[in-house]
Amino acid sequence: MKIAALLLVSCLALAASAQDPSSWTKPWFCHRNDCPVYNVTSSDPHAGVEMRQYAAARWLSTNITGEVFDRAISTGFHRLFDYISGQNVDAIKVDMTSPVRTEVVDGEGAERMYIVSFYAPYAYQSPNPPPPRPSSELVYMRSLPPLRYAVYGFDGFVRRWEDVQANFVYLQSYLEERNIATVPAREMVAGYDGPYRLRNRWNEVSFLLA
Numbered sequence: 001m002k003i004a005a006l007l008l009v010s011c012l013a014l015a016a017s018a019q020d021p022s023s024w025t026k027p028w029f030c031h032r033n034d035c036p037v038y039n040v041t042s043s044d045p046h047a048g049v050e051m052r053q054y055a056a057a058r059w060l061s062t063n064i065t066g067e068v069f070d071r072a073i074s075t076g077f078h079r080l081f082d083y084i085s086g087q088n089v090d091a092i093k094v095d096m097t098s099p100v101r102t103e104v105v106d107g108e109g110a111e112r113m114y115i116v117s118f119y120a121p122y123a124y125q126s127p128n129p130p131p132p133r134p135s136s137e138l139v140y141m142r143s144l145p146p147l148r149y150a151v152y153g154f155d156g157f158v159r160r161w162e163d164v165q166a167n168f169v170y171l172q173s174y175l176e177e178r179n180i181a182t183v184p185a186r187e188m189v190a191g192y193d194g195p196y197r198l199r200n201r202w203n204e205v206s207f208l209l210a
Helices: 002-019 069-084 162-177
Strands: 038-044 049-054 057-065 100-105 113-119 140-144 147-154 186-191 203-208
Touching (some): 057 069, 069 100, 069 113
Antiparallel strands (some): 038 049, 049 147, 057 113, 100 113, 100 186, 186 203
């Protein structure tokens, strides 16, 4: 009974700390930007894989279909950049955050959908008021619940689907070998650096855990 109570207290403390940016130390690859709050629940340094529990969060997103990977990211980025540059109902600028996140929803060719997202700055995360509403109907805000992801990080530039595909295969094989279940038809790519950072770049591929 005491052990169960201690486990419950530990889980509640973990969830609470994951919700509060002020009690969280950002990883180096966020640099000066606000970025999603998470706790590492398990880590395999040799394989470069982490299991992360992400806090509930608000994101600004846009959907792209009928485009190849690189064009979809470019289209999505520019829509969202216009939003943070002032194309919102309050006509105010919103700070840039990290990462630029792209969810790849299962499909082939023109049937594949990409959801490109910017993380809302801490000033707009709960319990604070949400960010200003977008002026464009192509951009929307969504609130995601706490979620668990398996994550693999790597350096370099991500310009084409071929730049990330091998990393997805690696992470998927890692998880399958350990019987770790994932949500099917959802792959996620996160890029933390702009094009002018030439060294110490950081990208991630991840799967949503079941």
